[in-house]
Amino acid sequence: MSFWRFLKYERPYIFLYGAAFLLTVTVFAADPQIPWRWKTFFYALALVLLCLAVFLLHRYMKNVQTLRRIADEDTEPLSLEAEVCREAMEQLQIQHIRAMNEVQMQQKEHYDFIVTWFHEVKTPIAVLRLMQQTEIDHNSLEEELSRIEHYVDQALYYSRLDTFNQDYEIVNCNLELLIKEAVKAHSKTFIFKKIKIRLDVQSTMVQSDSKWLSFIINQLITNSLKYTRDQGEISFATRVTQHEKLLIVRDNGIGIDRKDLPRVFNRGFTGTNGRAYTKSTGMGLYLAQELSKKLGHYISCESEAGSFTEFTIHFPKNHDPYLKILQ
Structure with a gap:
């Protein structure tokens, strides 16, 4: 003093x-x-x-x-109980600091996503306004409306991510039917870009939530359509092994750089392709992976730049999705 x-x-x-x-x-x-x-x-x-x-x-x-006497006093515990209490308080303080840092990080990431989402959704809206002043191209109109619906769905599912356990129903899902429904939903984009569809799917049953799993499959298809050139090819396949069931989505698009592969599922990561070829929020694959984990599944990615990209949803046979969600 x-x-x-x-x-x-x-x-x-x-x-x-x-x-x-x-x-x-x-x-x-x-x-x-x-x-x-x-x-x-x-x-x-x-x-x-x-x-x-x-x-x-x-x-x-x-x-x-x-003040000097207080500062020089011996603060060592006088008993074992006091030592245990001191260590417990220190651990609580560390946990509190970590929790506060995590909350601040989540708030920042949420803010970044909202800002990016507003910027992205403004683009198709601006295009629609221009189309009002010119001759309407129905194909372009449908494409821009689909983009808006896609961004709205992303924001909706992102907002539900933290309350996932309040809105789910585990049932037997037929992967063949889900794939065909998802392809049908994107049929106009497939036709517009003249992309071939190759199906090698069987009537494979998995335990999952049909609504959330459909969203995950749609995100993978959207990503493939975005980075597959005109007259390209996207294939769908199901496989069954001793330990798991697989759903594979593969395209012969521009591929992913090797240095970007470890981060494709990170929140907000757009990578070289997202910056060079098209605007991207970097949230689609992140949401797909996070929702998959909550359902007891997970997604892996293999790719070679300029050749192909392959996403695989893994459904472990010995995993109970109910237990995963309750955790």
């Missing part, structure tokens, strides 16, 4: 000394029988100031010694 800071706390004493001195001077000055001498006045003032300085210095040194 600095001396000047100490004086701020001692202002009542200083004011009391000053008031007492002024009162004494006033009494002597008001009495005509007492001769007034300036020399005596300044002498009394100096004595009062000296006494006040000694008093304040004594209190300051006493406070400093007290």
Whole structure:
């Protein structure tokens, strides 16, 4: 503690000394029988100031010694119980700091997604406004409306990610039917880009939530359509192994750089393709992977730049999705 800071706390004493001195001077000055001498006045003032300085210095040194004694005290626990309590409090403090950091990170990521989403959804809206002023191309109109629906679905499922366990129903899902429904939903884009469809799917049953799984499959198809050139090919296949069932979505598009592969499922990651070929929020694959994990599945990715990209949804046979969601 600095001396000047100490004086701020001692202002009542200083004011009391000053008031007492002024009162004494006033009494002597008001009495005509007492001769007034300036020399005596300044002498009394100096004595009062000296006494006040000694008093304040004594209190300051006493406070400093007290603070030093507290700082030097041994804080080691006096018993085993005290040691356990101290360690528990330290762990709680660390957990609290980590939780606060995680909340702040989630808030930042949520804000970044909302800002990016608004920018992305403005593009098709602007195109639609331009189309109002010109001759309407129904194919372009349908494409822009599909883009808006896609962005809205992304925002909707992203908002439900933290409350997933309140809105799910595990049932037996037929992968063949889900794939065909998803392809049908994107049929106009397939036709517009003249992309071939190759189906090698069987009537494979898996335990999952049909709504969430459909969204995951749609995200994979959307990603393949986005990065597959005109007259390309997208294939769908189901496989069954000893330990798991697989749903494979493969395209012969532009592929993914090797350095980007480890991060394709990261939140907000767009990579080289997202920056060079088309605008992207970097949320589609992230949502697909996160929802897959919540359902007890997971997605893997293999790719070669300029050749192909292959996404595989893994459905482990020995995994109970109910237990995963309850966790």
